[in-house]
Amino acid sequence: MIDIQDVHKSYGSLEVLKGVNLTVEKGEVICLIGASGSGKSTLLLCINALESIQSGKIYVDDIEVHAKSTNPNKLRQKLGIVFQQFNAFPHLTARENVGLAPRLVHSKSRAESDELACEQLSYVGLADKLNSYPAQLSGGQQQRLAIARALAMHPDYLLLDEVTSALDPELVGEVLDTLRKLSDSGMTMIAVTHEMSFAREVGDRVAFFHNGVIHEIGPARDLIDNPQEIRTKEFLGKIK
Amino acid sequence: MTIDPNFSLKDLIFMAQGAAITFALTIISGAIGTALGFLIGWARTSSSILVVALLGAFIDVIRSVPLIIQFILFNSFMAIADYPLDPFTSGIITLSVYISGYVAEVVKAGIESVPRITRLAARGLGLTYLQDFFYVVVPIGVRTVFPSWTGLMLGVMKDTSLIAVLGATPPELLRASQIVITRVQEPLLILIGAGCFYFFMCAVITKINMRVERSWNITGSTFK
Amino acid sequence: MFEYTFQWRVVWQHLPDLLEASYLTIEITLLSVVVGLVIAIFLASIQNSRFSILRGISITWIAFARNTPALLQIYLAYFGLGALGIHLSSYAAVLAAIAFNNAGYLTEILRGGITSIPRNQNLAGLGLGLTATQTYIYILLPQVLKAVFLPITNQVVWAMLGTSLGMIIGLQELTGMTTFLQSQTFRPFEFYFVTACMYVVIAKLMTFSARLVARKMFHG
Numbered sequence: 001m002i003d004i005q006d007v008h009k010s011y012g013s014l015e016v017l018k019g020v021n022l023t024v025e026k027g028e029v030i031c032l033i034g035a036s037g038s039g040k041s042t043l044l045l046c047i048n049a050l051e052s053i054q055s056g057k058i059y060v061d062d063i064e065v066h067a068k069s070t071n072p073n074k075l076r077q078k079l080g081i082v083f084q085q086f087n088a089f090p091h092l093t094a095r096e097n098v099g100l101a102p103r104l105v106h107s108k109s110r111a112e113s114d115e116l117a118c119e120q121l122s123y124v125g126l127a128d129k130l131n132s133y134p135a136q137l138s139g140g141q142q143q144r145l146a147i148a149r150a151l152a153m154h155p156d157y158l159l160l161d162e163v164t165s166a167l168d169p170e171l172v173g174e175v176l177d178t179l180r181k182l183s184d185s186g187m188t189m190i191a192v193t194h195e196m197s198f199a200r201e202v203g204d205r206v207a208f209f210h211n212g213v214i215h216e217i218g219p220a221r222d223l224i225d226n227p228q229e230i231r232t233k234e235f236l237g238k239i240k
Numbered sequence: 241m242t243i244d245p246n247f248s249l250k251d252l253i254f255m256a257q258g259a260a261i262t263f264a265l266t267i268i269s270g271a272i273g274t275a276l277g278f279l280i281g282w283a284r285t286s287s288s289i290l291v292v293a294l295l296g297a298f299i300d301v302i303r304s305v306p307l308i309i310q311f312i313l314f315n316s317f318m319a320i321a322d323y324p325l326d327p328f329t330s331g332i333i334t335l336s337v338y339i340s341g342y343v344a345e346v347v348k349a350g351i352e353s354v355p356r357i358t359r360l361a362a363r364g365l366g367l368t369y370l371q372d373f374f375y376v377v378v379p380i381g382v383r384t385v386f387p388s389w390t391g392l393m394l395g396v397m398k399d400t401s402l403i404a405v406l407g408a409t410p411p412e413l414l415r416a417s418q419i420v421i422t423r424v425q426e427p428l429l430i431l432i433g434a435g436c437f438y439f440f441m442c443a444v445i446t447k448i449n450m451r452v453e454r455s456w457n458i459t460g461s462t463f464k
Numbered sequence: 465m466f467e468y469t470f471q472w473r474v475v476w477q478h479l480p481d482l483l484e485a486s487y488l489t490i491e492i493t494l495l496s497v498v499v500g501l502v503i504a505i506f507l508a509s510i511q512n513s514r515f516s517i518l519r520g521i522s523i524t525w526i527a528f529a530r531n532t533p534a535l536l537q538i539y540l541a542y543f544g545l546g547a548l549g550i551h552l553s554s555y556a557a558v559l560a561a562i563a564f565n566n567a568g569y570l571t572e573i574l575r576g577g578i579t580s581i582p583r584n585q586n587l588a589g590l591g592l593g594l595t596a597t598q599t600y601i602y603i604l605l606p607q608v609l610k611a612v613f614l615p616i617t618n619q620v621v622w623a624m625l626g627t628s629l630g631m632i633i634g635l636q637e638l639t640g641m642t643t644f645l646q647s648q649t650f651r652p653f654e655f656y657f658v659t660a661c662m663y664v665v666i667a668k669l670m671t672f673s674a675r676l677v678a679r680k681m682f683h684g
Binding site: 398 | 664667
Binding site for chain 1: 376
């Protein structure tokens with residue numbers, strides 16, 4: 001379980017998160033929606049300690065993320081994260097990309113990590129691209145590569161930061177299919193997304209971010225079809 | 241303009257030896273300077289404003305004072321400190337420190353060329369700072385700034401021609417050429433000959449580096 | 465360790481000579497960059513010429529300027545041309561050689577600046593109905609100037625460092641004067657140290673004034 005309690009986060013003098021509260025249960029898929037700059041991506045970075053917080057607490061499986069005694073590198077093994085772009089390491093092939101962290105962090109042998117890499121790459125549908133370099137892959141393939149890489153660490157939770165926003169429209173589907181497959185297999189996911197149909201179909205709950213806080217939260221279908229708050233209605237109106 | 245019969249094979253060998261010394265000086269100073277410059281450049285990406293500023297000032301000074309003066313100044317300082325060095329050692333130290341200032345800036349640019357998100361992705365996988373640095377940042381950064389670094393190494397080769405001002409013997413190529421000229425009195429031909437030597441050595445280095453770059457480009461190692 | 469006593473006063477006494485020599489340094493530096501720039505503009509424009517001999521001149525010039533030491537180029541101007549009957553003073557030789565050297569680097573800088581402008585800028589200008597010349601003057605040139613300003617400033621500092629080589633052929637720019645003075649007073653360290661400081665000051669002055677000019681021309 002991920003427990004986020006009254007988190008405040010500022011970049012310099014600009015406060016981006018103004019008291020966020022959220023609980024994510026194991027197996028859930030939560031989609032975060034909202035306008036750009038409303039703090040959604042920042043929240044993801046705070047969850048796995050890639051960003052610090054000014055006040056509040058975040059717990060991942062009862063480990064306090066920002067406690068001084070917590071080793072961030074160890075913590076991040078539980079949390080996979082995939083970004084919008086520039087994920088892939090350009091100097092490594094797909095299989096080397098995916099095999100790197102198991103080798104360095106989990107101290108697996110080269111053979112073991114390679115096997116693991118091939119397994120994960122097959123899972124996301126890139127079995128025929130094992131020896132390709134990221135520059136030789138399409139945007140959608142690069143994103144799936146990044147997902148496979150995160151999965152190779154066997155995380156308990158997957159954080160997804162607008163992973164389809166930078167893709168050409170025809171490539172979005174293949175990535176969403178992979179995510180759907182993952183959620184069906186029981187992966188806990190927190191996904192920042194603009195894809196409303198994905199949020200509606202695959203998400204369990206949807207949280208609408210506005211002005212640094214969660215303005216409205218509810219079951220996916222209910223919130224998207226029937227938003228209660230004005231701001232939520234406005235936002236969804238613009239998207240549709 | 242007749243070819244002076246005094247220009248013999250011995251002179252050519254003398255100049256060739258000079259070229260070999262030039263090449264050796266280049267490799268040694270280039271290696272030390274690159275290693276030192278790497279550390280300085282890396283340190284310049286730290287979050288400590290003091291470190292960044294101090295090293296920045298150091299680099300600034302190194303790049304504003306002519307190399308000849310740096311050679312002489314360091315040499316005479318060591319003499320004053322009662323620890324006189326032979327011209328080659330003195331020259332190599334000066335040249336290495338000089339080039340490290342330039343390499344540091346190139347290294348810093350290379351490190352900063354790696355997108356923040358790529359580094360976050362590496363840390364997100366659980367890699368430590370050092371693992372991220374050596375397995376992700378360095379390989380990417382090196383590929384980005386390799387052409388600039390090559391240019392700096394070619395610069396080192398040309399700068400070795402100033403070591404003569406310290407009286408280093410046996411002489412590197414340019415000094416050797418000068419010595420031959422005083423005997424043979426054919427400055428134009430000999431200088432052009434020396435120029436061809438330099439040209440050739442630069443071409444060799446450029447060729448090798450182009451091959452290295454090509455092996456990287458096949459992998460498409462830049463971001464799309 | 466330090467049995468040597470530093471004597472700075474003797475340097476102070478000769479400060480006027482050093483200042484005069486630094487004027488010479490600055491003069492040669494700026495002249496060599498201006499001349500080099502003029503040549504570079506010419507070389508850059510003939511790089512795409514239909515005539516292979518013109519392209520050849522450009523390529524050879526740049527290759528020779530960038531792959532041989534500046535000192536060699538100075539020797540060629542001073543001793544090499546002398547063999548052909550052209551006797552340049554050490555001033556002229558240094559100026560010619562550094563200008564030659566500058567031209568090689570400046571051509572690459574100009575080319576880099578021109579190619580850095582997105583092609584669409586040119587098309588946008590033509591699309592608005594401007595002639596090719598108007599597009600060049602009002603749209604491309606200002607952007608090229610902005611792009612090359614910093615590299616050219618660096619080249620000026622580079623040229624300043626190059627003028628110090630004049631010392632080897634007896635020119636009394638700053639380094640040459642320093643060498644002369646310290647040989648008279650047997651205080652090499654003090655003199656060269658002060659000269660090093662003067663070079664830093666000159667370099668800083670140059671980059672600072674360049675930054676002022678840039679701010680005026682490019683609005684920051």
